[in-house]
Structures are given as C-alpha cells and as structure tokens.
C-alpha cells in the first residue's frame with residue numbers, strides 16, 4: 001500500500017479517475033490539519049471511489065504500541081513500532097498555558113552517542129522515513145484533538161540526530177509547512193542538533209523560518225568531547241562560526257540548550273566561559289534540569305540552588321536565560337528512556 005504522503009501517486013490516482021481535486025483537498029485537511037480519523041477523512045471522497053482509495057493508500061506507517069501518561073504533569077509518552085518492529089518514541093507536552101507541543105524522533109537509535117542520553121547507548125539502528133516522522137505527528141495530533149486541544153509546536157528533540165537524517169528531515173519539514181498538507185507555520189517547528197555545522201547551514205538556508213536549537217552543554221573542549229563525542233569531529237571554533245552564520249541567515253536567535261550536570265558543567269569556570277563563547281551571537285539559553293538515566297550513574301543533576309545561581313550568573317552577564325520546566329520525569333520522558341526500558345524488559349522476559 002502507498003502512503004497518504006505520496007502526493008504524486010495520489011494525484012495520479014485522482015487524474016486517472018477524472019476526479020475533481022477538491023474532495024482530496026478536504027480529505028487532507030480533515031486528516032492532516034483537523035486530525036480527524038481516517039474513516040471520516042475518506043468520507044470526503046465520492047462514495048464510489050472510497051473503497052478503492054482505502055485499498056491503495058494507507059494512513060499510518062507506525063503502530064502505537066504503548067502510551068504512558070504522567071501523574072505529575074501534562075506529559076504523555078508514546079511508544080511506536082515501525083513495520084520492521086523497531087521501537088521509537090514521541091512525547092506530548094501539555095503545559096499549563098494550554099499550549100501543546102509534540103517532540104518527535106528522527107531516527108531509531110543515534111550515532112552521536114552523547115554520554116547523558118539513553119538513545120546514545122543504542123547506536124544507530126535506522127533513519128526514519130519522512131512518512132514515519134509525520135505519522136508521529138498524525139497519531140499524536142489525533143490524541144491531542146480528541147482532548148479538544150490544538151497541536152501548537154513540533155520539536156525534533158526525540159530519538160536521533162535530525163541532521164544525520166537530512167533528506168528525510170527536509171522532506172518532513174516541507175510537508176509540515178505545505179499549505180496542502182499540515183500547513184504549520186515554520187516558526188512553530190524547532191529542530192534540535194548536537195552541532196553539525198554543514199547541516200545547520202543547509203537547514204538555515206532551506207528553511208530560514210524553522211527554529212534551530214543547539215545542544216551545547218559545555219564550551220570547555222575536553223568536557224564537551226566527553227559529553228558529546230561528535231565534538232571531536234566538529235570542534236567549538238567551527239560550531240561558533242556556524243552559529244554566527246545561521247543567525248545571520250535566519251535573522252533570529254538560536255536556542256542554546258544546556259543540561260545542568262553537577263560538577264561537570266556548572267562550575268565557576270563554566271559560568272565565566274559560557275557568556276564569553278556566546279558574546280557575539282544572538283542566542284537564548286535554555287537551562288535544562290537533568291533527568292537521570294540508568295546507563296549513566298556517573299552523572300547527576302545540579303542542585304536547584306546551583307541551577308538558580310548559574311541562571312542568575314548568565315543573566316548578570318547579559319544573556320537571555322530560561323530554565324526549562326522538565327516534564328514527564330515519571331514516564332521516562334527524557335530521550336530514549338522508554339525504548340531502553342522496553343528493550344530491557346524484552347531481554348529480561
């Protein structure tokens with residue numbers, strides 16, 4: 001069966017039947033913008049064509065295998081499986097202001113091998129196709145719509161490094177902003193990277209309004225190389241130049257993500273060096289409390305007191321800073337934790 005996102009094939013199907021384009025436009029609007037169910041969406045077609053359409057086109061490329069709703073806050077973690085039975089996860093983040101965001105995965109596993117990340121322990125298993133990335137949006141969007149909420153933001157901060165899967169990332173972004181598909185404003189989409197300068201520049205050029213987040217986590221080369229081995233390949237000087245160029249192209253700030261790790265990157269030295277590194281770049285710094293993972297017992301979150309001091313120090317140095325409220329700690333919402341938990345249970349079963 002062909003995916004609902006194969007627009008050329010669907011248009012060819014329509015032309016063969018000499019169908020007016022309007023019913024298909026309504027079908028797409030129903031399924032991809034209002035997040036109505038497949039059955040209801042297909043009812044926008046003339047009755048005599050519905051069965052044939054259902055036989056030829058499939059709405060989903062993923063199966064929703066598990067769902068965990070937080071008892072503490074508005075996070076829901078969704079565990080999906082690909083057609084080849086590989087696990088991946090998405091997280092719905094509902095915050096008190098009523099805004100609902102979705103964090104999607106771009107890969108199963110990840111080659112970046114960040115020290116603090118459960119997904120990094122899996123190595124790379126598969127690049128997700130654009131269809132698999134977008135089906136996370138469709139299925140989570142249906143859950144959100146059924147609650148009477150609206151999906152507002154999409155962030156590529158789930159499993160995987162999006163810039164290691166550029167062709168499918170760019171295809172997915174094109175469909176997310178396409179007026180005939182999801183019709184999302186690009187500024188409501190954020191792509192988060194560990195810092196791959198050539199990919200950052202291509203993203204800024206192709207999608208200047210899509211927001212970029214950079215996981216920086218340290219500006220001390222040895223610390224960053226230990227936390228993020230990708231830094232051995234793309235050092236801080238190269239990253240600094242790319243950040244300046246991206247902000248010049250996009251004419252907007254980069255979101256700098258900084259995970260606060262006790263004694264690792266929250267020292268007085270870090271507080272001195274970070275503003276120096278960011279001095280001439282348009283950034284907003286997002287400090288993130290660390291969600292511990294079983295695989296990294298050597299890492300611990302900075303204390304609330306140290307986190308407050310760190311934020312205050314950065315502000316005093318003239319940076320715009322927020323501390324991200326960490327959602328879903330009881331449903332293993334940090335990247336890769338639910339999949340790792342499922343893998344362990346399968347191994348131990």
Ligand code: SF4
Nearest residue numbers: 110112114117120160
């Ligand atoms: S933090 Fe992101 S880039 Fe790093 S290993 Fe995890 S999934 Fe990959």
